[in-house]
Amino acid sequence: MNKHSFSFGTIIMVVLFGLSSCEKPFMDGDPDYNHRENFEYLWNEVDQKYSYFDVKNINWGEVYTEYSPRVNTNMTNEAFFNLMFEMLGTLRDGHVNLRSSFNVSRYNISYDAPENYNGRLLEDYYLEPNELNHFDLAEHSYITGPLKHQLFPVNGHLIGYIQYGSFSYPISDYDIDYTLNRMRPTTGLIIDVRQNGGGAITNIFQMINRLTEEKHYLYGTVIKDGPEHDAFGELMKVYNDPEGSIKYTKPVVIITNRNCYSATTFFAAALKAYQNVTQIGDTTGGGAGAPHGGQMPNGWYYRFSVTRSGYPNGDTLYDFETGVPPDVYVNMDPSDEENGHDTMIDTAITLLISQSKK
Template sequence: MKKQITILSGILMTVLFSLTSCQETMVGYENNNSSESNFQQMWEKFDSHYGLFLVKNIDWNEVYASHLPKARAAKTDAELFAVLSSAVHTLDDKHINIYTNSKQLTDYNSGENGHIPAQEGFDFKVVREKYLTDYQEITEDFGYGKLTPEVGYIHIDAFKDKLSVFENGMDKALNALASTKGIVFDIRDHTGGSDHVSAYIASRFAGSRKLFMTAKKRNGPRHDQFAAPVEWYIEPTGKTQYTKPVILLTTSTTLSAGETFTFAMRENANVTHMGTKTAGAFSDVIAHQLPNGWIVTIGVGDYRGSDGKSYEGIGITPKIVSLNQKSDVLRGVDKTLESAIERLR
């Protein structure tokens, strides 16, 4: 999980710096670092950009009314942090973070009511050392190998590299695993990245063209004001497609582009989803810096599965539920992976 926080922090700073020239200027706040000003600016930024008020049935005006007096009364950073945390807690969204750059206050994640917990039911080190043979690392986030002579394995924990990296990597992986009877595709520690990469990789396992997601993003001041929905499809892509059985493994820390990838893979008839349900945090985010230097992240979209339903805050439930126990993982045993291997033999 330390790696996840590092990745998120890097992404957030990249987003923040890349958007500096086009962020809105909020009159009256530039030199006002009061607790009230910090709260109002955060509230207004969510009010104008957050994409899930209607999905979550949130009365954001009520949040303003109930928290403004507390913000006015806040005299310390700790008191302000408590007010801001309480306000975004209402949204119950794992994509919403408050980064304070403070050892005393640390950071806050809305969907976890605090800090994202460390994953206890999966450790890639266990898989690599105890189960894999001939593992080939394409990048630090992407590799492949074999679990048995007949069962292949692909592990990706982020889609942060350029698409070309995954195009070349998938060519290598699928060529090396072409003779297998099936593949375990493991994204149990996936931290997110590009939805275009999600669609591309899932399409390497596709037998036909299918809708897997629709997404729309806020583009106006009203909570119901969005750009036209964009439809996302999988279809046979790349030099070769792998259409033999695939088992996709997820956990509750599989989030963001890992979840859009799950949407896409589940549309392939040869893919079986196994593990525990995903995090339930799909939307793209923007980062905004408050007058006091703290950074907040805001989900700007409304992402739906091919069934038209929103899974924000819910997650995608696997067809086969399998939960590893911490005690097993600590002694080097991955029972979910072992079950997946047996199903593919």
Template sequence: MGKLFLLNASLFFSGCVFGQHPTTQYKQDFDYFWATIRDNYSYWDKKQTNWDKVKTICAPLVDTITTRTSFIGILEKAFYEIYDHHASLNTNTPESQRLVPSGTDLWAEYVNGMPIVIEVKQGSGAERAGIRAGMKLNSFNDISIEKALQSFLPKSLNKPDIEAKNYALRVLLAGKHSENRKIGVMNQNQIQDFFPDQPVNLLEAHGDHSELEFKIVQGNAGYILFNNSLGDNRLIDVFDSAVTALQHTRALIIDLRNTPSGGNTSVTRAILGRFISREGFYQKHELTSEEKETGIKRKWVEIVSPRKPVYKNPVVVLVDHWTGSVGEGIAIGFDALKRATIIGTKMAGLNGAVYSFAMPNTMIGFSFPAEKLFHVNGTPRENFIPTIDVDLTKKRKGDDLILQHALKFISRQFERKK
């Protein structure tokens, strides 16, 4: 396997210590936070949130705080109210929940009223511990699931929303930075406990890894895996080198299943451009705040331009619930350009394009979706379904079922041409 490395210039900021502020400044910052989200969040039409009620709930709490840590806790609770995995602070405390999807190894939803594991991240602690898709969740750290997720359920909803409950379930399962997880599931009619963070939480263990890996797999197919590196423009040269090395292969597999943190559109267009011979549209945008302010809709479509040498053979793109944000944009772009077959599960379903802001006194940063994003056919990006949907409940231990489907698909395509 070829491995190409980039100098990782990112730093891990968590629980940084800043000077404390008077209560009046925390109040000013919360008002700024609340108003900025009110005016710019682009997915109010999907939510049952009463944002005015959120201010009513949180304002008295802000009046009592004296520490930055307490303030962060209130802001996190406010974000729970819009139950959006693409909305977060740029800082945390040891008591903060890990982010979803980047900080979790379990994707779960309520199915027929029951909390069910939908997918387990490939190679994660949860997978190694033995948790499998299809298992029914019973408890978290010895507390029943229904009781444990109450802390993450919105308190301001106009009416119940199953998506709010799914959000709370995933936030719960991600766990706090400060504690290891014990997850109880119903397995073959018996309660079984799993310990996905023993000896360590693999998602928080920082080791050297390549930002991009490539190799030739079964049937002379090229394979490129991105390791959560879509936010660094230096990846473009690395990717170009990988595509050039695999130019002779009869098909290419692009693996986007480890891109939970998103990236930027420069990298997106650079990747897509290597697979097209003429310009094409790959994604629609809508800025809802402009319509709110002026009454005039603002929409536009983004164009990808070709980049040589163009890879002209068949392409397959692999996706799952850890394909997030820009990773999702690349997947729908390949589909819109009719340049690849998308294979896997639903993606992370992260809403829109995030904008970032900073509070005037504490300088705490926060981000949330301020643009809606769509496939060029009008499908909201978060609702996109892969061309070939893989049932992960049939996965056996150690298998990479999605990759297996891709290899079989490529083989069948060439058999038909004989």
């Protein structure tokens, strides 16, 4: 592939057209068309345009061999939909959907992983002042735009905490200025994006741009541009823009779990370039391919990933479609949870305090 640098705006307009939201609306329609024709159409569309066969070690020809004999022209629309639902599930991709007027296919990557999150525990024992809380909190947590934030006093240190629940909600300049200004006296900062299923990829940069004074090559993206499985266009590089009057360049820990998907995976991948940021928790859920789609002859709508992205890893790019691995693996310990402790937050606090002593 030829390499070329593009502005982030160009990437958004040209490449990530399908990631402006993790769920795109579909049109309805399911007239009674020939199931064989529709099967062949959908299989061929995926065969020529899907971007991750080799990364996921998927033999799409074998999928055809398995599912083609099961197509019966006498089967109901519901039965045919379920068969196509099952076939698309072999792609193991949350950006793959099929929609009729009566159902929507989807794939949940987090089925095979621990949840690693307890919202009630977080509220009772960490974020709000009460008799259960582990800290002598000065006040209730703040909610500034989409950001919930708190200050944890721990053994003479002040640890900042920011929770960003969904990248579907933008952060204004005021939101980030106010929040980071509140974090000025802290030793280190926790950014908790567990359960953040993604949203608008543009929104990750409002946070990313404030965590460094330098410009970094964050990741590269290529678009599928031919019917062969290895046919991709030029590599387009994405950089941060270290802007804003208020920045936070002290140690930062981001906490992730498998429910971090799509734009949140890009968030974790981009921060691999920052020396002051450590990712802990579990591998993100992936979702690095921008989805694009169309309409089958019977009126059903489909979408699937048509791009690939990777972050710099030495002289190569680490493809993060299957998730961004943490620097430190941590799972919620059931015994900790029973005693009101979030193992991941406690680990983040310990790590930040230890980094402050170096």
